[in-house]
Amino acid sequence: MKRITSVLIAATIGLFAPIQNAQAAAEFNLRFAHFWPPQAGMSQQFKAWGDAVEKDSNGRIKVEMYPSQTLAKAPKIYDAVVSSIADVGATVQGYTANRFPLSQVIELPGIAESGALGSCVFQTLLDQGDIADEYSETHPLFVFTHGPGMIHTKGTAVKTPEDLKGLLIRRPTAVVADLLTGLGSQPVGMPAPQIYQSMSRGVIDGATLPWEGVKSFRLNELADNHTDINLYTLAFVVTMNKGTYESMPADLRQVIDKNSGLAWAVKTGQLMDEQDKVGLAQAKELGHTITTIEGGVENPAWKGVLEQATENYLSQNGATARSIYEKIPALSKNCRN
Structure with missing residues (x-):
């Protein structure tokens, strides 16, 4: 598990390296939609992501959380991101049948014995381009799985x-x-x-x-x-409205990029494992x-x-x-x- 451990360390270090811009009022307010209850461990994980983005942007990006389907019902969250109802969303790919058939290969029996491992494999498939075309309507931040x-x-x-x-x-x-x-x-x-x-x-x-x-x-x-x-092992995605991402200046896109990818995928899978216990x-x-x-x-x-x-x-x-x-x-x- 050395690779998983190394990306977790990198993510932790990243939380303490905000970009060096003067403190200013928020330039972007991101609405983050998901379906977990507010008290759930996953809600706290998404809040941690929002906090990291806010810190790394010196407050130029604010993230507003909408748990419990308050902004969009679970099967509609991905489309809510596409249509700008939400700026960021976390949902299950398979809630919209036949839309992500390659991503859902990760759901087949016995693929991964833990959320951390499944998330590492799943994110690697995205990073290597194997499943990237399925997310062309949005800007995917990271994908992950739960445990068994x-x-x-x-x-x-x-x-x-x-x-x-x-x-x-x-x-x-x-x-x-x-x-x-x-x-x-x-x-x-x-x-x-x-x-x-x-x-x-x-x-x-x-x-x-x-x-x-x-x-x-x-x-x-x-x-x-x-x-x-x-x-x-279920497939999940955290993704962002493409227009919102592309409208950001380069330094703020770098903040989003920094809080995307393998490190956050593995951290989220690890949180799933902890909640399993x-x-x-x-x-x-x-x-x-x-x-x-x-x-x-x-x-x-x-x-x-x-x-x-x-x-x-x-x-x-x-x-x-x-x-x-x-x-x-x-x-x-x-x-x-």
Whole structure:
């Protein structure tokens, strides 16, 4: 993990090196839209990004946070950035189906065992140009993933794929929907902020989320069974309105550039990992049933179905998607070094 550690150190040092301009009133007020609740760890991470931008610009850029879908609903955040409703947005690529098929290769089973690693790999794919064309409508700042996405259910323990048959399980994206369908459940699409109400009303029997999401969206209050398997790692993007970025003078664009890329991707993935620990500890404290699938996605009861779902996705999305998938092991090795 030397590379991940080194970029985290670089990001920390960067926080204390603002550009040397005289203090002045804000020239740009950036509206930052996202869907996490204000108290969530991710909200604090985005605030830290805003604070860094404000400090590095000597106050010439101000960042106003709009959490909890207050500026745009989760599936509409990317388009809100495109249309200048928001200047910056953080969202899930797969909330708009078929728009980011190459980016969503990162969601396939077993790709990364942590948010920090997944984020390093994902950002490297963006930096190397493999997925850059999918973001041509905006100015992407960084991409990241959460840690392992798992299955969380109310009243039903899921130990084998057979236990999923007939269950209505929330899925975040079409990629995860295909995985769940192959395993025998009935996937129900919805963004994370809708899960609590849907489960409390019996609309769904469970949900797929990392432990971070279970904590952030209060699922430990409802789901009492958790199946620990690295089913997927969700793709996220923090992106900026292209016109807003291009209208800035060169020195302020440099501030944005400094607070973009690999360092912030890895820091955000690491925050996801830290929040995973908190969500898991909370479930244990509540006495929930946690089933760990031995061998994870390599477990014989799960492996065949998940491999087939992976092959189906790659076949549907062409040679470029397969090429990206095949280069991920080498990128993962590099990110660990």
